[in-house]
Amino acid sequence: MALLGVNIDHIATLREARKGIEPEPVYAASIAEQNGADQITIHLREDRRHIQDRDLKLLRETIQTKLNLEMASTNEMVKIASEIKPDTVTLVPEKREELTTEGGLNLSEDLREVISSLKKAGIEVSVFIEPDTEMIQTAKELGVDAVEIHTGRYANLKKESEILAEVEKINKAAILIKKLGMRVVAGHGLNYHNTQKLVDLNIIEEFNIGHSIISRAVFSGLAEAVLTMKLIVE
Numbered sequence: 269m270a271l272l273g274v275n276i277d278h279i280a281t282l283r284e285a286r287k288g289i290e291p292e293p294v295y296a297a298s299i300a301e302q303n304g305a306d307q308i309t310i311h312l313r314e315d316r317r318h319i320q321d322r323d324l325k326l327l328r329e330t331i332q333t334k335l336n337l338e339m340a341s342t343n344e345m346v347k348i349a350s351e352i353k354p355d356t357v358t359l360v361p362e363k364r365e366e367l368t369t370e371g372g373l374n375l376s377e378d379l380r381e382v383i384s385s386l387k388k389a390g391i392e393v394s395v396f397i398e399p400d401t402e403m404i405q406t407a408k409e410l411g412v413d414a415v416e417i418h419t420g421r422y423a424n425l426k427k428e429s430e431i432l433a434e435v436e437k438i439n440k441a442a443i444l445i446k447k448l449g450m451r452v453v454a455g456h457g458l459n460y461h462n463t464q465k466l467v468d469l470n471i472i473e474e475f476n477i478g479h480s481i482i483s484r485a486v487f488s489g490l491a492e493a494v495l496t497m498k499l500i501v502e
C-alpha cells in the first residue's frame with residue numbers, strides 16, 4: 269500500500285495573501301494527519317512566498333507522522349534543515365519567477381556535499397527528478413535514499429497514447445530506482461483523475477499531492493462555511 273504525503277503549501281499561500289494569521293498550516297497538517305496522511309510535505313522557498321520559517325519550526329514540533337521538507341540545495345537551506353531536522357529533505361530545483369516547481373532537478377557532482385551533510389544530520393535525502401535513466405543512476409552514485417519522480421509531464425498530457433507512453437516511462441524509472449535500492453516516490457500535478465493509473469503500477473511507495481487536495485477542500489467546505497456565516501448575519 270502506498271503512502272500519502274499531503275503538501276500544505278497552499279494553505280500558507282492563502283494566509284500570505286493577507287499576511288494574516290489564517291488559515292494556519294499547523295491546523296491543516298493536523299487535519300491531514302487525522303484523516304490518513306502519512307506525511308506532511310512543505311516547500312520552504314527562498315522567497316518565502318508561502319511557507320515561513322516559523323511554520324517549519326512549529327510543524328516540526330507538532331507533526332505526529334513525518335515531515336518532508338522540499339528545498340533548493342543552497343547553503344541557507346542546508347543550514348536550516350540541519351537545525352530543524354525534517355525526516356526527509358527533497359531537493360528540488362527552484363526559480364524565483366516560476367509559479368510552481370517546473371521540471372526535475374539536474375543532478376551533478378555539485379550536490380554531493382549537500383547530500384552528504386544532510387545525511388550526516390540524520391535526514392533522509394530524496395531528489396525530485398524526471399523519469400530519466402541517467403539521472404536515476406546519478407542519484408544512486410550521489411548516495412541519495414529516495415527518488416521522487418516528477419509527474420508533471422504525465423499530468424499535463426491529454427492524448428491517451430501519450431499518457432500510456434509516459435506511464436510506461438514512469439514504470440521503467442520506478443523499477444530502476446527500486447532495483448538500485450532507493451525508495452520510489454512520485455508527485456506533482458496528481459489529482460483525483462490521474463493518480464489511480466500510477467497507483468496501479470504497484471511500485472510507487474509514496475505520493476506527494478497538494479494542489480488538487482487543497483482545491484477540493486475549498487469546495488467540500490464552502491457550503492458549511494457559508495451556512496455558518498449566514499447564521500451569524502441573521
Ligand code: PXP
Nearest residue numbers: 369396455456457476477478479
Ligand atoms: N512533490 C514535489 C517535489 C513538489 O515540488 C510539489 C509541488 O510543491 C509536489 C510534490 C506537489 O505538487 P501538487 O501541488 O501539484 O500536487
